[in-house]
Amino acid sequence: MTGTINDYVTIVNNVVKYVSPKVSPTVKSEYLDFMNKISHDERIYTDIGVTGLGMAEIIPDGGVGTSDAPIQGFTKNYVQMMFTKKVRLTFQTNFFLFESAGAKIKANVKAKVLEGKNAIEHAKNYLGQSLLAQGFNTAFTWVPINSVGTPTPISTMGADAVEYWTILHPREDGGPVWSNVVLDGIVYSPVFSYSALLAARRNHALKKMGRGEPMISQLDTLLCRAGSQTAQFAKTIKSTIDKGLAPQQTALFNNAPATDTFKVVEVSPYENLGITGLAWGMFDSTMMNQDFGFQYIETLATRAEPAIVDLLGNQDLVMNFNSLATMGASDLRGWMWSAGDGSTF
Amino acid sequence: MLQDVHTQKIAIPVLANLTGDNIIIAPVAGAWIYIHELMGDLDVSGTLQVKCGSVVKGEFGLDAGQGFTLSDESGEDNRPRLQCRPGESFILNLSAGSIFKGTVHYSLRY
Numbered sequence: 001m002t003g004t005i006n007d008y009v010t011i012v013n014n015v016v017k018y019v020s021p022k023v024s025p026t027v028k029s030e031y032l033d034f035m036n037k038i039s040h041d042e043r044i045y046t047d048i049g050v051t052g053l054g055m056a057e058i059i060p061d062g063g064v065g066t067s068d069a070p071i072q073g074f075t076k077n078y079v080q081m082m083f084t085k086k087v088r089l090t091f092q093t094n095f096f097l098f099e100s101a102g103a104k105i106k107a108n109v110k111a112k113v114l115e116g117k118n119a120i121e122h123a124k125n126y127l128g129q130s131l132l133a134q135g136f137n138t139a140f141t142w143v144p145i146n147s148v149g150t151p152t153p154i155s156t157m158g159a160d161a162v163e164y165w166t167i168l169h170p171r172e173d174g175g176p177v178w179s180n181v182v183l184d185g186i187v188y189s190p191v192f193s194y195s196a197l198l199a200a201r202r203n204h205a206l207k208k209m210g211r212g213e214p215m216i217s218q219l220d221t222l223l224c225r226a227g228s229q230t231a232q233f234a235k236t237i238k239s240t241i242d243k244g245l246a247p248q249q250t251a252l253f254n255n256a257p258a259t260d261t262f263k264v265v266e267v268s269p270y271e272n273l274g275i276t277g278l279a280w281g282m283f284d285s286t287m288m289n290q291d292f293g294f295q296y297i298e299t300l301a302t303r304a305e306p307a308i309v310d311l312l313g314n315q316d317l318v319m320n321f322n323s324l325a326t327m328g329a330s331d332l333r334g335w336m337w338s339a340g341d342g343s344t345f
Numbered sequence: 346m347l348q349d350v351h352t353q354k355i356a357i358p359v360l361a362n363l364t365g366d367n368i369i370i371a372p373v374a375g376a377w378i379y380i381h382e383l384m385g386d387l388d389v390s391g392t393l394q395v396k397c398g399s400v401v402k403g404e405f406g407l408d409a410g411q412g413f414t415l416s417d418e419s420g421e422d423n424r425p426r427l428q429c430r431p432g433e434s435f436i437l438n439l440s441a442g443s444i445f446k447g448t449v450h451y452s453l454r455y
Contacts, residue, residue: 233347
């Protein structure tokens with residue numbers, strides 16, 4: 001929208017009033033809680049995997065060892081996307097709201113309501129968690145909340161050319177497929193519970209690297225939606241484990257937990273395409289690096305462009321905030337994910 | 346220690362008088378339906394199926410007036426006896442000629 005003077009008739013009338021900003025407090029870059037940040041100067045960033053060697057062998061005296069070499073793995077290209085926020089105010093709007101001696105909106109409030117950097121951080125937070133939530137498919141259409149902006153197609157395929165969350169991830173050496181969807185007994189995507197936590201860690205322990213060797217990794221961080229029952233219950237379970245008690249027992253005094261504690265990371269409830277209250281996932285924070293997990297690849301940090309007046313046109317004031325960045329994942333071996341609905345895989 | 350979390354429990358009357366499926370609790374978007382207790386009886390003998398969506402969770406042959414109770418297991422704090430997944434209704438399926446009256450105690454898990 002363009003802010004015209006008629007959009008602010010109450011604010012700009014001749015009654016003195018306090019204009020209170022209705023914006024989120026400080027916007028945290030939540031995506032960096034589960035993504036590795038890479039600074040990159042080119043439009044396209046390419047990630048290609050390579051395995052190590054297979055297991056050694058035993059040969060008889062005088063025998064000849066079998067030759068081996070690393071295997072070229074899977075490739076993924078990340079293309080920079082332009083995150084932008086344009087603000088447009090008509091001449092009178094800008095003058096009476098912000099410039100006049102009797103400007104209705106004071107400088108400190110103006111700074112909050114015209115903070116385009118926050119708008120871009122919200123977009124990145126929302127896109128980041130949408131990748132998690134929509135990762136059971138190979139792509140989705142991302143639409144900014146509040147209907148400002150155009151739909152954008154987003155891929156949710158890893159370098160292995162399958163969706164982020166699947167029971168059919170191929171392995172570099174052609175070995176058995178592997179899964180990063182939580183399976184508790186016969187239930188895929190269980191709702192979060194102690195039983196589901198144990199299941200996630202059992203599932204994770206079975207994963208292999210590219211030549212079939214054990215991954216030797218521990219899920220140490222749980223990610224869920226802030227304020228959800230999943231988050232509340234996760235804290236109960238974590239705290240009980242921290243006390244050395246088993247979260248599943250009514251009679252606590254003689255039982256120790258069957259697994260280790262974990263960290264809880266909560267992301268804001270953007271809803272819509274973002275993660276539901278039921279969804280949850282876990283990852284190995286030591287695998288949140290350039291080789292594994294989600295990547296946030298940035299070419300241009302958010303920049304406030306110089307404000308300009310459309311002097312050849314209607315003299316609107318136009319401000320732009322821009323960032324060039326992209327997000328995605330090549331190899332999600334370090335993650336387990338659950339939609340929390342008891343069925344999705 | 347809680348073994349699961351959910352909303353407050355809600356008690357509602359149950360009157361299932363259709364042969365076949367009777368939707369007792371409709372699906373709630375983005376939520377599981379946790380059934381903690383189902384009580385009631387049939388007016389004439391028949392078969393009662395307890396279902397979550399199309400999934401049959403239990404089947405019971407009851408005499409006329411025979412009291413029926415399905416409730417949370419003792420010692421399982423907050424863990425529901427039945428869980429209907431998001432998108433599934435809680436359903437009572439009746440054989441011909443029977444009416445089930447009673448109450449259900451349920452909660453939601455978002």
